[in-house]
Structure formats: C-alpha cells, structure tokens
Amino acid sequence: MVGMLASVIPKPTADTQSGFIVASAGKDGQFGTSDDIYVTEKGDMVKSAVDTAKYDMTKAVPSGIKKSIGNIVREPQPLRQPNSDEIPIRTPEELAKIGVDPNYSLNGKYILMANLDLSGYSNWMPIGVFGNPFTGTFDGNGLVIKNLTINRPTNDYQALFGRTSGAKLMNIKLENVNVTGHNYTGGLVGYNYCSTITNCYSTGSVTGNDRTGGLVGEFYSDFKSSITNCYSTGNVTGNNYTGGLVG
Secondary structure (H helix, E strand, C coil): CHHHHHHHCCCECCCCCCCCEEEECCCCCCCCCCCCEEECCCCCEEECCCCCCCCCCCCCCCCCCCEEECCEEECCCCCCCCCCCCEEECCHHHHHCCCCCCCCCCCCEEEECCCEECCCCCCCCCECECCECECCEEECCCCEEECCEEECCCCCCECCEEEEECCEEECCEEEEEEEECCCCECCCEEEEECCEEECCEEEEEEECCCCEECCEEEEECCCCCEEECCEEEEEEECCCCEECCEC
C-alpha cells in the first residue's frame, strides 16, 4: 500500500502541513497511530500520528489519489451527471428558483452539482407550501448545503422544503441549519406527505411549536412514505410532538 501511494506521491515530508487527508489506517486498522499514512492537500505523503482534533480529516481526496482504510481501497466517487430530464442546480440562486421561476417547477426533477452555501439568504423561503407542495425529485448527489437560515416563528411549514407530496428526496446533506418556525418545522422538510427521504442528514438547530424535528417536522406515514438511512444531530426545541429526527 505504501508503494502504491509512493508511486503517486514522489517524496514524503515532515508533519508540517495543515489539512491532512487520511490515506491509510495502517496495518493495525486504527487511525491516530504511528504507522498511519496521510496525504496533505499539496499531495505530500506523511507517515506519522496526527492529532485529529487539530487537523480536518474529512476533506475530499485529491483527484488521482486513492483513499484506503485498512485493506479496502476505493477511488473518490465522481458526481453523477444529470439525466436528460433532470435540471442541474449549481448555485444558491438556482435552488431558490424552484417553485418561483416557471422553468423550475415544483414537480420537476433536480440534481445538485455543487456544494451550496446559503449564508447569503438571511431568511430562506421554503420550497413548497401548503396547497402548493413540492412534488418532484431532488437528488443532492452527496453534496453539502450549508448555513440554511429561517426565522419565521409565527409561520408554519418552515424548512428547506416547506411541504412535500409524493416527492422523492435523496442524498441531501444539510449542515449548520438554523431554522425557527411555528408548526411543522424541520431542517429538511416541514411537512412530509406521502414522500420518500433517503440517505439524508441535517445538523444544526431547529426551533418550533408543534411537530418539530431535526430533519422532518411532520412525517405523514402511509405505505407511500419512508425515511431510510437518515439522521440529524444538533438542538431541537419545541412543545408538542418534538423529536431529534421527526416531530
């Protein structure tokens, strides 16, 4: 394994670079021990124990460098490219067009093609509302949407998606959300009706009144609804029907 890395990275360097990327857990299969091998953002190879509290161990692996854990070797996964019937979302402005711009309908099929920072929106307008929900498909493509902020303590259906109906949401990563609403408040969906949510998570703070959840405020459960391989972490505050994942 060392030889494989050395063929990509010509010379090892001292443990002086910041932003290390884990390349191998070493023979013992554990990180943070003396036989670990790391790759810096500059492509230098380092063999030493690294303080995981000091360095970010979650950065993406540079193109052309394999990431391995123990004996498992895998290439960085490329982004899935849009199908012919999917609309790519590459900017916060394009995301905000869904349900507002006639070319970005609430029943459309969307795929995220870049990490998005929503800090430019001090009070995000949820996608889909009561009476006009999001009914399409949104594939987050494993990318991150961060810094979602909503502050409407007297309004219902507050989340990235206010209300869904028959929708499919998948592979959406929400980080550092700060959402405040009234009833049906969540990080990802305020009111999920007959919709599926797969491989999604939300981190941050969600505050509401009734039906408040870290990921979904209200989950209307029937044979058409499901939440699979999802989680949320952070603070959730509410009165009635409040939960870490679902209200």
